[in-house]
Amino acid sequence: MDVKYLNLNRPAKILITMPSESKRAIIDISLIGIEIFNDKCKHRGGPIHLCYKDEQNVDRCPWHDHKIRNRKKIDYICAVYISSTGILKMVNNQVFDVPWPVKILS
Ligand code: FES
Numbered sequence: 001m002d003v004k005y006l007n008l009n010r011p012a013k014i015l016i017t018m019p020s021e022s023k024r025a026i027i028d029i030s031l032i033g034i035e036i037f038n039d040k041c042k043h044r045g046g047p048i049h050l051c052y053k054d055e056q057n058v059d060r061c062p063w064h065d066h067k068i069r070n071r072k073k074i075d076y077i078c079a080v081y082i083s084s085t086g087i088l089k090m091v092n093n094q095v096f097d098v099p100w101p102v103k104i105l106s
Helices: none
Strands: 002-007 012-018 023-029 034-038 077-082 087-092 102-104
Touching: 002 102, 012 087, 023 077, 023 087, 034 077
Parallel strands: none
Antiparallel strands: 002 087, 012 023, 012 102, 023 034, 077 087
């Protein structure tokens, strides 16, 4: 298990990469809550954080344009956002000293 902290204002999107396990996750902090989901498209693993909206305002994968509907929740990262301090605490369940870069997308 490993723990990281970020100081940020919401709304925010955070990209977490776990190269050793070939996983990516997005933490989406909105005004109503926090969601953590898989960043890989169900089709062939395209980057959901780079999706675009089509003319019907539907999210589309940038690789093969499939619709991104229900985002898959994950359980290998958990996070808590404390709005009074702006602190995001993230906990990862992988081995302690394996790198897991965190990037603020917005
Ligand atoms: S990888 Fe997303 S549509 Fe193919």
